[in-house]
Amino acid sequence: MGNQLQLVPENGEEDEDEMETEDHDSENAEKPNIINFDPSLPTSHAYLGADMEEFHGRTVHDDDSCQTIPVLPHMALMLIPGQTLPLQLFRPQEVSMMRSLIQKDRTFAVLAYSDAGEQQAEFGTTAEIYAYREEQEYGIETVKVKAVGRQRFRVHELRTQADGNRQAKVQILPERILPDPLSGVQLTPLSRLHMHPCSRPAAKHCLQARRWWNRYQKRKFHCASVTSWPAWVYSLYDSEVLMNRVKRQLHEWDENLKDDSLPTNAIDFSYRVAACLPIDDALRIQLLKIGSAIQRLRCELDIMDRCTSLCCKQCQDTEITTKNEIFSLSLYGPMAAYVNPHGYVHETLTVYKASNLNLIGRPSTLQSWFPGYAWTVAQCRNCGSHMGWKFTATKKDLSPQRFWGLTRSAMLPRIPKSEGEEGEEESQHATLLGIINVQYPASCISSGDFSRDMAYLDIQFPCSPSCACICGTVRPTSA
Known part of the structure; x- marks a missing residue:
């Protein structure tokens, strides 16, 4: 599929195919109530051919x-x-x-x-x-x-x-598995009575699931009353709580998302989320360096909370889309890697609406990454940079009828400025990079002393229960 090489016509007769047009369909487009596209089709990469030789088993190197x-x-x-x-x-x-x-x-x-x-x-x-x-x-x-x-x-x-x-x-590089912060104060007979996450009701029973989750948290963190820290501090470093908060964000992107399609292991889940975040390489490599799923999830949650829009990476002031327009059309999630006929790999984010884009040429179904859709090259209206493609359905009964596939390499996450706040996008991007500032030790921590572990990790506690960022210090309460 398209990159800049495809924008050069082979002869003069094709000049009309390379015409540049403004897109106005997205301005009045509405989100479909039902998506009937098969999400397993993009994951199969059928455009590579169906008769590929498959291998089984895997190679795992020692940590x-x-x-x-x-x-x-x-x-x-x-x-x-x-x-x-x-x-x-x-x-x-x-x-x-x-x-x-x-x-x-x-x-x-x-x-x-x-x-x-x-x-x-x-x-x-x-x-x-x-x-x-x-x-x-x-x-x-x-x-x-x-x-x-x-x-x-x-x-x-x-x-x-x-x-x-x-x-x-x-x-x-190994994955550092941190212990349960309350494991040192839990009584073994009582810990056996804890509710297991696998017994949680299905997500479709929202009220029942919410009640179950509240009971689960109350039972899990009841031991915090005998420590110097309040229960909400421990919950901020609990993998199950963090995964639940990230899932709520993912459900905002895709209402049809099924929890069964997501990994249940915190390590695999944190990597799945990292692969789906539309962030630039400077942020992604920071996530790649982190050796703990807990801190990786915390950073991902903060990024998802802060980044509300995506702009053109080249001109840096042209907004292309917002977080509310992101949706998933693949089992991989809202973003996955695809390769075009020239061998160039694009990580493509699917969104309902996009603005400030011009369309180049006519729709084509050649090696479409989403079977049943034709693609048209899209460029930034301001600087002309290649931003991705507009996909339009070739059948009337296919939903959604149109969407955008934006390439991650052309986008830059942006934090909206607060009222009265001044500063360039560079300072906002530096703020995002400042989210990830924890260095982990070379050996796995096995202590049950939560406060000592956190000091050893050089982690500062958030300032309130609702704050996911590392922005202050909490004084321990008396036991």
């Missing part, structure tokens, strides 16, 4: 171990563990590398660059191939791949081999 892994070149995407990565490779060097990987452990490295001009990457993610296909057309060999992100790593050394491929010596 903190050093590994030498081949690096996938020319990759601008910052891969998150659990995220699917579709590829179409044409260069002989890359085709040869993939053939070699298929005979081994099918694992390669995707380096994480926080800036397009950055020469050396410090972090990255391993990717494992789970589907593979070779093609040959007009004498050009092509490899189509589906891979999935596995483990984070820190880069120690990069070297280039005689064949031009690069190898990276990396250290696998």
Whole structure:
């Protein structure tokens, strides 16, 4: 699908196809009550072909171990563990590398660059191939791949081999699992009587689920009364409470979202959310560096609360869409990675409405990422940067009839200014970067002393129960 290369006509007769038009459909468009599009279609990446060879099993490297892994070149995407990565490779060097990987452990490295001009990457993610296909057309060999992100790593050394491929010596980064902050004061016989999250009523029974959740929290944090900290402080660092708060935000994006489609493990859930957030690489690499699901969820929640709109990354003052327009048309969530016929990977966010965009050319169904929809290239009306595509249904009974797919690399999250507040977007972006300021120790914390653990992690407590940001210090209450 489209990038700037597709905007050049092959001959003069096609100039009329490259005409630039303003879009007015989105201004009066209404959100559909029912979405009848099959969300499993985008996840299958059917445009790559249906006869791909599939592999089973997975490769897991030991935590903190050093590994030498081949690096996938020319990759601008910052891969998150659990995220699917579709590829179409044409260069002989890359085709040869993939053939070699298929005979081994099918694992390669995707380096994480926080800036397009950055020469050396410090972090990255391993990717494992789970589907593979070779093609040959007009004498050009092509490899189509589906891979999935596995483990984070820190880069120690990069070297280039005689064949031009690069190898990276990396250290696998572990996930630090923090203990239950109240585990040190809970009595074992009473802890067995706690309600388990799996017994929670279905989300469709809203009132019943809310009552259940209130009872669950009251029972879980009743031991806080014998400590120096109030119960709400402990809840701010409880993985189940954080996951529940993030799910409420996700349900605002997609009313049809089913909790069953989300991971139940806090680590996997935090990565799923990170892969769906429409943030730039500077913020995403900070999330990738965090080694604890609890702190990752806290940062994600703060980002979701603060960022209310998305603007053009190039001109930085043109608003393209708002958080309220985001919705999910895929089992992956509102944003997923797709690859176009030229081999360029776009992380595409689906929204109902977008503004300040011009359409280029005519609708096309060629290798559409969303079967049943035709795409049209969209550019920023102010600076002309490529922002994504407008998708229009080819059948009248398909809902939604139209939506936008915006590429993450062209967008910048923006915090709305408060009344009387002055400052440029750079300071707002610096505020977002300031959310993630916690450094974790090299070893897992096993202490039951919550206050000591938090001091060891250099975490400051929020100023109120409703505050998710790290903005103040709470004085311990008397026991």
